[in-house]
Amino acid sequence: MRRGGIASTTVLTGVMFIALLSFSRLVVWAGDVSISASVVQTPEPVAANPIVQFIGIASPSAKVTVKRAGELLTTLTADAQAGFDLTLSDQPTGKVTYEIAALDAAGDSLAPLTFALDLKSGTTTIVSGVFLGPSIEVDKPAVKLGENVNVFGATAPQSKVTMTVSSTTTKTFTIEADASGKWKKLLATRDLGVGTHTAKARAVTKENVVSSFSSAVSFVVDALDPADGKKPADINTDGKVNLIDFSILLFYWKQKNPANPRADINGDGTVNLIDFSIMLFQWDGT
Numbered sequence: 001m002r003r004g005g006i007a008s009t010t011v012l013t014g015v016m017f018i019a020l021l022s023f024s025r026l027v028v029w030a031g032d033v034s035i036s037a038s039v040v041q042t043p044e045p046v047a048a049n050p051i052v053q054f055i056g057i058a059s060p061s062a063k064v065t066v067k068r069a070g071e072l073l074t075t076l077t078a079d080a081q082a083g084f085d086l087t088l089s090d091q092p093t094g095k096v097t098y099e100i101a102a103l104d105a106a107g108d109s110l111a112p113l114t115f116a117l118d119l120k121s122g123t124t125t126i127v128s129g130v131f132l133g134p135s136i137e138v139d140k141p142a143v144k145l146g147e148n149v150n151v152f153g154a155t156a157p158q159s160k161v162t163m164t165v166s167s168t169t170t171k172t173f174t175i176e177a178d179a180s181g182k183w184k185k186l187l188a189t190r191d192l193g194v195g196t197h198t199a200k201a202r203a204v205t206k207e208n209v210v211s212s213f214s215s216a217v218s219f220v221v222d223a224l225d226p227a228d229g230k231k232p233a234d235i236n237t238d239g240k241v242n243l244i245d246f247s248i249l250l251f252y253w254k255q256k257n258p259a260n261p262r263a264d265i266n267g268d269g270t271v272n273l274i275d276f277s278i279m280l281f282q283w284d285g286t
């Protein structure tokens with residue numbers, strides 16, 4: 001009887017129903033995380049401190065940390081399939097806030113989740129279906145229009161990652177994570193346009209468990225400058241170093257910080273013989 005028989009199982013069903021109702025108010029979501037919680041009644045009437053168990057998904061070999069009211073409680077490593085299962089014994093009663101965070105195998109952060117639970121003495125609270133949002137990084141914070149940007153991260157192996165890239169419009173991309181949970185998308189900035197773009201992602205496992213959203217990362221796509229790729233001595237940026245550039249050089253001759261900064265070819269603050277020698281060196285003629 002102390003180990004729990006048919007009678008106590010019947011009681012448990014009723015308790016679980018009440019617990020689910022109350023948990024629907026107590027759990028703080030981050031996105032559409034599906035969470036089930038149950039309360040198991042122990043035979044002892046009082047005394048035992050609450051037990052909390054978190055079962056979820058991060059990324060393969062992620063370092064998962066649990067904080068209670070901001071204080072680090074425990075750290076563990078997710079398995080090769082990204083799963084983790086941790087039990088916290090001897091927890092306080094009353095309203096308690098837990099934060100679950102994780103770093104993927106490369107050290108990048110997955111999106112943390114926070115849970116506000118109301119713990120009762122002598123109970124075990126199981127929070128399952130906790131799927132942390134993927135880690136997400138961008139390889140360059142700023143590029144010129146036409147260059148590529150890589151957005152990448154980690155999540156559950158073989159899960160389907162949906163990434164949105166937003167600025168004035170939103171584009172959606174679908175990527176499959178590989179066997180080690182890594183995902184990557186090469187973005188052609190010519191398709192995105194000039195401006196600041198913000199990317200975020202979420203994942204769905206093959207078993208249809210949906211993650212919360214990742215953090216957002218931003219990158220800037222700058223318009224091409226007419227001078228991009230041109231020789232420094234091509235002062236008027238027409239593609240040739242010739243007499244036109246030489247006449248501009250003469251116009252600003254001996255000036256400090258000329259109104260046309262390109263006339264100071266080496267950028268040392270003065271238009272002089274050094275700039276002229278660079279021009280001769282880069283000379284195209286005619």
Ligand SMILES: [Ca+2]
Pocket residue numbers: 233234235236237238239240241242244245
């Ligand atoms: Ca020129």
Ligand SMILES: [Ca+2]
Pocket residue numbers: 264265266267268269270271272274275
């Ligand atoms: Ca100069």
